[in-house]
Amino acid sequence: MAPANAAPTIEINGISKSFGSFKVLDELSFKVAPREKLALIGPSGSGKTTILRILMTLEGIDSGDILIEGDNLYRMPANGGLRPANEQHLHKMRTKIGMVFQLFNLFPHKSVIDNVTLAPMLTKGVRQAEAERHAMELLEMVGLADKAKAMPAQLSGGQKQRVAIARALALSPKIMLFDEVTSALDPELVEEVLNVLWRLCAETDMTMLLVTHEMGFAHDFADRILFFDRGRIVEEGKPEEIFRHPKQERTQTFLKKIIAAGHRV
Amino acid sequence: MEWDWAFVIQILPTLLQGVKITILATLLGSIVAAVVGLVIAIVRRSKNRLVSMPMGFVAEFIRGTPLLVQLYFIFYVLPDLGLTLSPLVAGVIGLGLHYGTYTAEVYRAGIENVARGQWEAAKACNLTPFQTWTRIILPQALPPMIPALANYFIAMFKETPLLSAITVLELMNQARSIANYNYRYIEPITLVGAFFLVISLISVIGLRWLERRYGRIG
Numbered sequence: 001m002a003p004a005n006a007a008p009t010i011e012i013n014g015i016s017k018s019f020g021s022f023k024v025l026d027e028l029s030f031k032v033a034p035r036e037k038l039a040l041i042g043p044s045g046s047g048k049t050t051i052l053r054i055l056m057t058l059e060g061i062d063s064g065d066i067l068i069e070g071d072n073l074y075r076m077p078a079n080g081g082l083r084p085a086n087e088q089h090l091h092k093m094r095t096k097i098g099m100v101f102q103l104f105n106l107f108p109h110k111s112v113i114d115n116v117t118l119a120p121m122l123t124k125g126v127r128q129a130e131a132e133r134h135a136m137e138l139l140e141m142v143g144l145a146d147k148a149k150a151m152p153a154q155l156s157g158g159q160k161q162r163v164a165i166a167r168a169l170a171l172s173p174k175i176m177l178f179d180e181v182t183s184a185l186d187p188e189l190v191e192e193v194l195n196v197l198w199r200l201c202a203e204t205d206m207t208m209l210l211v212t213h214e215m216g217f218a219h220d221f222a223d224r225i226l227f228f229d230r231g232r233i234v235e236e237g238k239p240e241e242i243f244r245h246p247k248q249e250r251t252q253t254f255l256k257k258i259i260a261a262g263h264r265v
Numbered sequence: 266m267e268w269d270w271a272f273v274i275q276i277l278p279t280l281l282q283g284v285k286i287t288i289l290a291t292l293l294g295s296i297v298a299a300v301v302g303l304v305i306a307i308v309r310r311s312k313n314r315l316v317s318m319p320m321g322f323v324a325e326f327i328r329g330t331p332l333l334v335q336l337y338f339i340f341y342v343l344p345d346l347g348l349t350l351s352p353l354v355a356g357v358i359g360l361g362l363h364y365g366t367y368t369a370e371v372y373r374a375g376i377e378n379v380a381r382g383q384w385e386a387a388k389a390c391n392l393t394p395f396q397t398w399t400r401i402i403l404p405q406a407l408p409p410m411i412p413a414l415a416n417y418f419i420a421m422f423k424e425t426p427l428l429s430a431i432t433v434l435e436l437m438n439q440a441r442s443i444a445n446y447n448y449r450y451i452e453p454i455t456l457v458g459a460f461f462l463v464i465s466l467i468s469v470i471g472l473r474w475l476e477r478r479y480g481r482i483g
Contacts, residue, residue: 058388101389
């Protein structure tokens with residue numbers, strides 16, 4: 001659990017984002033404490049994935065501010081004021097953040113171990129031997145040390161996703177973003193990925209943001225749940241409150257639908 | 266007119282000189298086209314319209330005008346502007362620029378075929394744009410394009426006789442001067458056709474092999 005009054009790791013202040021005329025995020029604000037495990041839930045199109053993509057700088061914002069450990073993500077200090085961040089600033093900020101994608105996005109032309117060692121070697125100048133030693137530790141942790149020499153095409157979806165997690169961990173980010181990491185998996189492969197997330201939770205002190213439709217996992221895993229609808233936070237609270245005693249009608253309807261669709265809460 | 270084998274043997278060495286120049290022009294032209302096409306494709310992807318639009322215009326302009334006119338321009342007009350090139354260099358630049366606008370389309374399609382998630386994963390791994398291109402995008406995009414690129418290089422090979430118009434002593438030019446000098450066309454021109462056919466066939470066999478080798482990724 002995160003200490004209640006520590007300086008936030010992530011501070012989001014009134015950000016808005018539109019795709020054309022569709023407003024995905026509407027004056028959104030929230031904070032994430034150090035080491036907090038935060039689950040973002042809500043119907044599709046509610047903006048939860050967009051938040052992760054904005055934090056990873058895959059999408060920009062139209063207005064508002066995001067602070068990562070006190071540093072402005074999309075603006076940089078210049079002549080006493082702030083101006084839009086350049087590539088250099090974004091590069092520096094991205095060292096604090098890692099992301100795991102719904103569709104894994106492994107590099108198909110690289111072996112498993114090369115997927116994991118590539119970024120540390122290219123972005124941090126880590127030597128190959130050292131990068132490989134660290135990569136083997138990470139692959140060990142996700143249970144895939146024996147697949148180090150395999151190509152991604154030879155792996156199952158669950159294995160690919162565990163490699164993708166190892167790849168993101170290789171850069172030792174302080175913040176990890178998980179974007180529906182089990183949604184593309186066959187049901188019998190979901191468990192092995194969730195188990196890895198549990199291990200990360202127990203063995204690291206990363207701040208973790210998780211967009212998920214696995215309500216049971218969100219309930220057990222998260223310190224706090226944010227329920228999104230139409231680009232706003234409709235309700236937030238501890239898992240127990242959100243899942244057992246949702247206050248907002250919108251949350252209640254959503255959870256009913258999810259349960260009707262066969263998800264365990 | 267009868268086919269004269271003695272004449273064939275007499276002119277063969279000169280024609281082979283021409284074959285050498287034809288092959289040299291094709292290889293150098295292919296290298297220029299491969300590089301020019303890649304540059305056009307990458308610049309046209311730029312989000313900065315002040316960069317991508319002019320490049321698009323130039324590429325369409327080159328593709329929309331005949332290679333022969335471009336060769337004349339490079340060889341006969343540029344000297345008036347202070348740039349004098351040897352015939353072969355002018356020819357290689359002409360072939361390379363012209364076919365570069367075609368290979369650019371091959372690159373464009375190949376680059377677009379790389380999943381969007383690869384760009385995003387590269388960014389999440391904090392790679393620089395240069396590293397993203399050289400380590401992630403091009404290694405995936407290039408192998409499937411090799412057959413299509415090779416196709417254009419074979420097409421370019423068959424257009425090299427145009428270089429005779431700017432005095433490059435390639436195969437066609439050699440044959441024509443032999444023919445004009447001896448008033449015999451049947452042997453030199455037939456041999457030119459035969460040389461092109463044989464080299465094309467060998468190239469096509471090579472192309473089939475490339476297709477089997479690189480036609481698919483993964």
